Structure formats: structure tokens, C-alpha cells
Amino acid sequence: MPPIIDTPCPQLVPGDPGYDDARRVWNGEIDRKPAVIAQVTGPADVTACLAHARAHGLDVTVRGGGHNLGGAAVADGAVLIDLSGLRTVHVDPDTRTARVAGGATNADLDAATQAHGLAVPAGTYSDTGIGGLTLGGGFGWLTAKHGLAVDNLISAEVVLADGRVVRASADSHPDLFWALRGGGGNFGVVTEFEFRLHPVGPLVDVGLFFWELERGAEALRFVRDLVPTLGNTGLMIVGMTAPPAPFVPEEHHGKLGYSLILAGFDGTEAHAALARRVRDTLPPLFELVTPLPYTELQKMLDGIGFRGNYAYEKSVYVEDFSDGLIDVLVANLPAKASPMSATPIALLGGAYTDTPDHSTAFGGIRRTGFVVGLTAICPVPELLPADRAWVRSHWEQLLPYASNTGGYVNFMSDYEQDRVKVTYGPLKYERLARIKAAYDPDNVFHHNGNIKPR
Ligand SMILES: Cc1cc2nc3c(=O)[nH]c(=O)nc-3n(C[C@H](O)[C@H](O)[C@H](O)COP(=O)(O)OP(=O)(O)OC[C@H]3O[C@@H](n4cnc5c(N)ncnc54)[C@H](O)[C@@H]3O)c2cc1C
DSSP: OOOSSSSSSOEEOTTSTTHHHHHOOSSTTOOOOOSEEEEOOSHHHHHHHHHHHHHHTOOEEEESSOOOTTOTTOOTTOEEEEOTTOOOEEEETTTTEEEEETTOBHHHHHHHHHTTTEEOOOOSSTTSBHHHHHHHOOOOTTHHHHOOTGGGEEEEEEEOTTSOEEEEESSSSHHHHHHHTTSGGGSOEEEEEEEEOEEOOSEEEEEEEEEEGGGHHHHHHHHHHHGGGOTTOEEEEEEEEOOOOTTSOGGGTTOEEEEEEEEEOSOHHHHHHHHHHHHHHSOOSEEEEEEEEHHHHTTTTGGGOOTTOEEEEEEEEESSOOHHHHHHHHHHGGGOOSTTOBEEEEEEOGGGGGSOGGGSOOSSOSSSEEEEEEEEEESSGGGHHHHHHHHHHHHHHHGGGOSBTTOOGGGOSSOOHHHHHHHHHHHHHHHHHHHHHHHOTTOOOOSSSOOOOO
């Protein structure tokens, strides 16, 4: 069949072998049928896709890793610009930089950079796309030591809505470069990210400590006291059901509780001292303290959910664990229906606070705090309505304790316009809207946390 779009890259239309696989995203609930899926091989293909969509009045979506739980990467009847074939990562160990293709995943990035003992902060799940993750901010285990993914971005190659290809950096299109660092996929298709890298590993230290629900409030209060002393250590505390994993004693499988995960980058002795402090203050039900290759740490949470699970998510930012907030978290955890649904709470601290708030478009305040994720993950679709309702009700009860009720733009399943505005705040939103008007006045890129052109 001749190509639909005037460019030689593979193109799939309904009925083609591979079409159904190519339109699937992480969230199994999303079932949309694009008019054509263009498996682009570089910026020229992207330009051709945009011209085709413009000429035929079609919607455009862009797919990186396909992790957005609202399915922003795919729309009925649209031209889907599929970046999943663009996954090359070039590392220059001398300059400690990496050029990362727009469809690469966390796993692609980590494998290439760790081959040189280097890394950049990115997500905590190996399958997530670097594209969507970075454009929304991108936190990971290294955030306390080296900031967000966007704090380490040097430049980006972008195909703009009118088809032009530009490189955005501090010196070239600085307004676009500012907007790309947190403003999401609103401003163009990024075909290449250039990151600054840092020496990491290859071995790092991990500590996982689990307390049953009855001691959940104590665990959260303990974390509150621990945070100011943590330095570079990455921290996440997850309200969850203990999985049937090899390191979980069989008698605790299926128990509801809180898992504290600490990722240490400052040597085994410092990490061991931290682990002792946890044990001495609040002995856990079970624990796993071990050195681990950094690439394995980056896969440690892969078992929390799987591509094709039925999912929904909301979040808020909080600055501290007040007693009221802790009560709401602990009271709501038992109401979830799916054993995989969870409340992952990630610390944003340390080096995260070194970047001035106004210097990137990231929609979170650069003070020490947490992003509280409320995540429904269901192995069967029948459980999703109950856990979607659980997420919404839990979220509403958390609002009084939030420092930003919009939450993390990358943890939105519904892009409600008022929430997107709240996430960025009026000043950043206004600046983003002006930049949007300059680079995408017709709002071609609107399947995202949309910034309306001003
Ligand atoms: C299991 C799981 C774990 C996660 N863990 C983390 C985590 O640890 N840290 C964190 O910060 N976030 C995390 N996230 C959230 C994640 O950052 C977002 O879902 C993000 O949108 C994923 O990007 P993607 O490219 O995979 O998604 P997609 O669904 O492909 O894209 C999301 C949005 O970004 C746009 N986009 C993607 N790539 C490009 C590009 N190259 N150029 C222009 N626009 C693009 C798309 O058009 C879409 O609007 C997680 C999500 C899941 C499901």
C-alpha cells in the first residue's frame, strides 16, 4: 500500500497488521483508533506528518513511551506521530553529555549512560518514555542529588507546529527552551534531548522497609522527621499491598501498609547508618537492605503495574506531612479495591531546591516537599470504576493539605483546564500561553496538559 503521508517511514492504518499493537498505550482502558500511525524515523518525517494533518484538517498526537494514563498519545481519527522507533542514545563520556532520541525509554537511557558509569535523573520505572517524562519535569531516585530531568537538559531538537526544525537551548530560542522544561508536549515534537550526566554507581544502595497499616501513621511521622537529615538520599513512601515478591515473607503477602524506599548514592557506610536509624526508631515488619546496580534500582518498581493494566491517577503537592494529612492518607488506604492500586509519595528535596522556581516552567514549587500520587492500577477492568472513585474521593480529602492542588502535570489522567492552570500558577501559565502563541498559535499540540495560546 502506498504511504498515506508523503514521507517514506512505515505507516499503519486500521486493518493493517501491527496497527492494533501500535495504537496501544500503557493504560489498557484506552482504546482509540487513529486515522494513521506514522512510525517516524527522524525530524523530516515529523514535518511531513504535520503538513499532512494540516492539509487534511486532522488532529495530531505524539507518542513517546505511551505512559500518560489519560492516553494523550492517541486520539480517534488523528495522525499519530509515533516516536517509539527513535530510541538511540549517544553518550559522550568526555563531555559527560548524552543525546537521547525523542522516543527513548528510561531503560534505553540508563543502559547507555551506565555503560560509562554515568546517569541523569529520570523516572523510577524503566518503561516510561523520556519524552513525556522530561517535558513535564521528570523526577526520579537521583532528584535529591541532581534535580529533575529538566534541570539537566542542555538543549532539545524540536519540530515546531509549522514544520520547522529548531534547536532550543539557553542561547537559541531561550523562551522555547524555558517552556520545554516543564510545559509538556505543548510546543513541538522533540526528536532529541541533550542531557548533562553525572557519575553514578554502577552499584548504589537500596533500603526497603515495610510497616503494616496499623503503624502507617507512625511510619509517615518518622519520614517527616527523617527528611531534613537525608541529604542526597532518594526517598519514596508508598501506601500499598505487600506483593508476593521473593523478599516479602509469605505470611505478609497481601498485607496493607507503607513501604519506605531509600536510594543511597553516598556509599554503603552512610546508607547502613541510615538503615540502622530506621530499625532503631521504628522496627519494620520486614526489610531489604542491599547494594544494587543502578540499572536494577531503576527497574525496582516495574512490578507495581504492567502495560495493559487499567489505570487512573491524580496527585497533589504537599510541603509537609501534617498530622491531618497523615490521618487522611491512612484512613483512605484500606478503601482501595485492587491490590495494585497505591499511593506513591515521592520526596522532592535536596538538589531539587537548588534550581530557582522561575528558571524553568516546571509546575511545582522549588521548596522541599512531596508529590503525593493516588494511583488506581487494576488487573481487570471491573475493578477500575471503584478505584477511580477511590482516587477522586481520596484526592478531594487531600486538597486542604496541598501546597498545589493542581498536582504534577505528568500524573494527570484528566487534563482539566482549571487544574493545569493551578499547577503552573498564574504567572507561569501566562508566560507559557504567550510562548505557545509564538510557536503553536493554532494549538496543533493540544493532546496534553494544554496551554491555550494567548
Ligand atoms: C508506571 C508509571 C511510572 C511512572 N513513574 C514516573 C516517575 O518515576 N517520575 C516521573 O516524573 N513520572 C513518572 N510517570 C509519569 C510519566 O512521566 C508520564 O506518564 C509521562 O507523560 C510519560 O511520558 P511518555 O513519553 O511515556 O508518555 P506518552 O503517553 O507517550 O506522552 C505523554 C505526553 O507527552 C507528549 N510527548 C511524549 N514524548 C514527546 C516528545 N518527544 N515530544 C513532544 N511531546 C512528547 C505526548 O504527546 C503526550 O502529550 C510514571 C508513569 C507511569 C505510568
